[in-house]
Amino acid sequence: MTNPYLCPNCKTNRSRFNIIEQVATPVKMDPQSGEIIDKFTNENLDPFHTPYKGPSLKVQCGSCGLVEDERSFVKFAEHNQRQ
Known part of the structure; x- marks a missing residue:
């Protein structure tokens, strides 16, 4: 959680x-x-029970409510950096 986020x-x-x-x-x-x-x-x-292998964190946008993996918000911020 030390990277900037941007809602995709x-x-x-x-x-x-x-x-x-x-x-x-x-x-x-x-x-x-x-x-x-x-x-x-x-x-x-x-x-017969598979252990959970999903992400330990999810992120929800505080504006629109989208819930996604943290990496979606990080990657979108990386590709849309402010100049």
Whole structure:
């Protein structure tokens, strides 16, 4: 989070953002009721459960509301630098 951001949607916001920290909780659910049967950690997943490999952060534009990976906002700012 030490890079400038620029919203790739509204193309004007460079200063107002919401940083969303994602924390995945691996669970096993009952397919009929949706009740959580078991919770796991990444160290004790069963053989058929793939660990979460997505981004730990998402960013939301404080102007238009777009939610994307942080790198989308960083890359858009890099390609549209102010002179």
